[in-house]
Amino acid sequence: MKIQHLHNQEINRLRYDNALKRSFNANIFAYSWYMDQTCDEWELLIEGDYETVCPIPLIRKMGIAKVSQPRMTPFLGVFSSNHLPAEKVEAILHSIPYANISLTLNHLNRLTKYNRKRTVKVPVLDLITPYKKIKERYSEEANAALSKNDGSFVMRSIRSDEYMFFRRRQKKKGATEEMQLTRIMNYAIRYKSAGIYATYSSRNELIAAVFLIKSNNRLFLFDCTENQEGRRSHGVFKAINQLIESNCESNLTLEVPFACEALTSLIMFDQHQCLRYKKGFL
Structure with missing residues (x-):
C-alpha cells in the first residue's frame, strides 16, 4: 500500500x-x-x-x-x-x-x-421508513406540540442574512465563528446543497430556524436557533418535523453532529460512534 x-x-x-x-x-x-x-x-x-x-x-x-x-x-x-x-x-x-x-x-x-471513553456519539435518524413509523420515535411532549393548534407554521423562504440576524439576537458567539458560519451557509446555499427551515408564530414573526447541508445522501443539521417563544412552541422541533415529513421514505439519513438539545430531547435517535485518534501531547 x-x-x-x-x-x-x-x-x-x-x-x-x-x-x-x-x-x-x-x-x-x-x-x-x-x-x-x-x-x-x-x-x-x-x-x-x-x-x-x-x-x-x-x-x-x-x-x-x-x-x-x-x-x-x-x-x-x-x-x-x-x-x-x-x-x-x-x-x-x-x-x-x-x-x-x-x-x-x-x-x-x-x-x-481504542478507548471507549474517547468515542463521540452522533445522533442519527434514518428517513427511509414512513412518517407514521418515524413518529413513533417522538416523545409525548413532541407529539403534544404537534397536536397543539397555536397557529405556528414552517416555511423555507428565509434568507441566510435573515437567519444570521435572528441568530445573533439569540446567541452571543465570537466573530470568527459567525464569519465562518456565514461563509459556509452562503457557499452551500449558492450551490444548492443546503436549506433553511424557519418556524413562524401566528403573528408571522420568526421564532425558530434550522440550517441543514445535504451531502452523500445525508442531511446534516448544521445549526439551529430559537427565541423564547420558539422554545415554548418547540419551534426547532417543528421545523425538523416538517423536513422529516417532506423527506420520509427516501434514501436519506438525518444527522445531528452539533449539539441541539431542543431536538434530541424530543426524538429518540440512533447513534453513530466516532472514535478519537490521538498521538503525542496534543
Missing part, C-alpha cells in the same frame, strides 16, 4: 472532491471548500489514484505544526470507495507526518484498539 503525502498546493481538488463523492463514508466536512473555510491550513494523504484519502487539518503554534480537529468540524478521518478494514485505517493514520495528532474519525473508521 503506497501512501503519498500532499501539501495544500499539490492537491488536485477536483480529483479529491470526486473521490469523496465516490466514497461510501464521505461527509460534508471533508470536502475541499469546507476545509478551506474551517482550517488555517490543511494537507492530504492519498492512496493510489485518489482511491483512499485522509485530509489533515493543521494548526501552527510557535512554528510547530499540529494536527487538530477544527472547531466546526465534528469528524474527519479516512475516506474510500474500497473496503476499509481497521488495519488499513491505522496504517494511513500512522502515515500522518506529524508528531502531535488529535482527530475524531468518521463512524465507519474502525481501529483495532
Whole structure:
C-alpha cells in the first residue's frame, strides 16, 4: 500500500472532491471548500489514484505544526470507495507526518484498539421508513406540540442574512465563528446543497430556524436557533418535523453532529460512534 503525502498546493481538488463523492463514508466536512473555510491550513494523504484519502487539518503554534480537529468540524478521518478494514485505517493514520495528532474519525473508521471513553456519539435518524413509523420515535411532549393548534407554521423562504440576524439576537458567539458560519451557509446555499427551515408564530414573526447541508445522501443539521417563544412552541422541533415529513421514505439519513438539545430531547435517535485518534501531547 503506497501512501503519498500532499501539501495544500499539490492537491488536485477536483480529483479529491470526486473521490469523496465516490466514497461510501464521505461527509460534508471533508470536502475541499469546507476545509478551506474551517482550517488555517490543511494537507492530504492519498492512496493510489485518489482511491483512499485522509485530509489533515493543521494548526501552527510557535512554528510547530499540529494536527487538530477544527472547531466546526465534528469528524474527519479516512475516506474510500474500497473496503476499509481497521488495519488499513491505522496504517494511513500512522502515515500522518506529524508528531502531535488529535482527530475524531468518521463512524465507519474502525481501529483495532481504542478507548471507549474517547468515542463521540452522533445522533442519527434514518428517513427511509414512513412518517407514521418515524413518529413513533417522538416523545409525548413532541407529539403534544404537534397536536397543539397555536397557529405556528414552517416555511423555507428565509434568507441566510435573515437567519444570521435572528441568530445573533439569540446567541452571543465570537466573530470568527459567525464569519465562518456565514461563509459556509452562503457557499452551500449558492450551490444548492443546503436549506433553511424557519418556524413562524401566528403573528408571522420568526421564532425558530434550522440550517441543514445535504451531502452523500445525508442531511446534516448544521445549526439551529430559537427565541423564547420558539422554545415554548418547540419551534426547532417543528421545523425538523416538517423536513422529516417532506423527506420520509427516501434514501436519506438525518444527522445531528452539533449539539441541539431542543431536538434530541424530543426524538429518540440512533447513534453513530466516532472514535478519537490521538498521538503525542496534543
